[in-house]
Amino acid sequence: MPGCLKRLKEKKTVQMMFKKAKFNMGYIDEVHTQVLELPYEQEELRMLVLLPDEDTDLAVVEEALTYENFRAWTNPEKMTKSKVQVFFPRIKLETSYDLESFLRRLGMTDAFEEAKADFSGMSTKKNVPVSKVTHKCFVEVNEEGTEAAETTAVVRNSRCCHMEPRFCADRPFLFFIVHHETNCVVFCGRFSSP
Template sequence: MDDLCEANGSFAISLLKILGEEDKSRNLFFCPMSVSSALAMVYLGAKGNTATQMSQVLGLSGDGDVHQGFQTLLAEVNKSGTQYLLKSACRLFGEESCDFLSTFKESCQKFYQAGIEEMSFVKDTEGCRKRINDWVLEKTEGKISEVLSPGTVCPLTKLVLVNAMYFKGKWKAQFDRKYTRGMPFKTNQEEKKTVQMMFKHAKFKMAHVDEVNAQVLALPYAEDELSMVVLLPDESSDLTVVEKALTYEKLRAWTNPETLTESKVQVFFPRLKLEESYDLETVLQSLGMTDAFEETKADFSGMTSKKNVPVSKVAHKCFVEVNEEGTEAAATTAVIRNTRSCRIEPS
């Protein structure tokens, strides 16, 4: 599973760097594991050069069983008996008139616990869209209401592969609300904005990364099993310096628990609530996953006998709220395959 974690981590950094270039003024927040889990189910049915490109983009090695790795990872995510709630769910929504290969359906169920729900996009497109959105709403505890906007599915839709993730955890040492107040927050070297800033004076594990002039802070959740890791550039540095230098290997080294030392510090942290949506088609194509989106080149013969049904859309939506008690977050990714592009007809 270590190889898979490295692959997912490297894929996350690749997404971070490309999405960060698209609009430098917006907050950047996404869930790479949701994206990789959804794409891994697509990869399960990919063959030929389509599979090769997907493997390279996702950083998946030919050594070992990739899907067995995802099975183990998802089982770890969904384990019970913790003081936090973390869960991941996968589902296939397929056009009832399509004959999906039994091997594909069985493998999705075995490795991703993803059953297939048959529906008629041909007869009731809007009903299918609503059903998928309702499933996501349920799996994200009501935090994400519409991953599929109007027009994203149509009568030509053959399959929608969906992952949904949810997390809720309380801080090991909660912030006291009476200390929360409006304070300036530096968004870059030139600009500041006033935010509701939480405060705590306590012992936390920290480190300093001389390479990028930044501090590392670990904010543990209850039981100490999970932590939020924060990278904060020094006053003399800038976030872009950290972003440019960042690789998965460096992130692992900078945040290695063995290099963090406990110190009593004053922590000021913004109370925040973010919701972000992304269409990832161009991002994935820029990383090298091109054949999957082209009807003449897509090879998904591991799903159905009709192999040239391309991916038409990869929609990602996420939510996070950080407050004095802890963190609540949700994310979903939907990969849509149509025989041709859906078009919204003018009314």
Template sequence: MVLVNAIYFKGRWSEEFDKENTMEMPFKINKKEQRPVQMMFQESRFHLTYVEEVRAQVLEMPYADLELSLVILLPDDGVDLDSVEKTLTFEKFLTWTQPRRMTKTNVEVFLPKFKLEEDYDMGPVLQYLGMADAFQAGRADFSALSPEPELCLSKFVHKSFVEVNEEGTEAAAASAAVIAECCLVDEPRFCADHPFLFFIRHNKASSLLFCGRFCRP
């Protein structure tokens, strides 16, 4: 028996990038390694803040209907992304991205085009989080799905996909079971030419539909 759950999202930017402004630029993977990326550029008004706790900029880029946004957390150049991830919690994310903490201002935005696709074996993760009985015959209870008494999960896999380009963002995922005040200067620059975190957020509910990291083209 296989249980499948899927979600799909395709959104156009409220302010699209002009393809003519996209150019090749270096992306700094770490202090010693860099690779070329197709870097998009636009100058427009976006909500922006700076989080002193993790030394990172936070940029919100809304999609066309303003119901959803891409939120990017970009550490300062030289700040290790792993250290930011260890500090980050959902509660802190909500605090850092509160409307009153972000300022809408003209921003020069440099954002790489990227496409990510990944498969995950979620079995060990779920068991570590406490969902152990579901993987053990005789202890799992799937009686709401089948009268078979010995049913248990043998595997739980998750696959995700996200693509960001000049027009917007396309993302999908499927699972199967077998803050500091902002300190801004005129015309701030948001240049995502090194590892960053990204989140697709439902604005009214403050819920995250997708999240991920871009650290290596």
């Protein structure tokens, strides 16, 4: 399903997915943002999406985002489970980071210096320093990979006057993949441009 992702005054065509089902959904008045919970197939993980209103910049949400606010905003008790029309872009994000400078600032310096590196528990050679530490992140959301964003055909009765809630991620948003049992964030990201 083609759609447009609106970014400031720029529009780009993107592939959108659609699903109409029961989801937990809420609204954050203080930052004018919708919250949607998309459970994964085994329900061990869930994706939480923070979608600002069309007239609210994503930076407003990011500035107000703290751990305490995140916990309050995504509290299942503050969300309502109801049938929602969800429009969500197919996304594929990938990035990598060189962690040496971060690790050095945290005090892990000996591991990078030949004279001080001691990995004798893992190597028969002495003084073998770490030459590089890289972290690579990858997330892809498509019909096959996220049950909650599965493509579904919908037939509506035109005589029905009840409007279902609508969650249309056609503008920048934040997303968090959370372990359900521990409520620990295992991945987070910002989608602002396809």
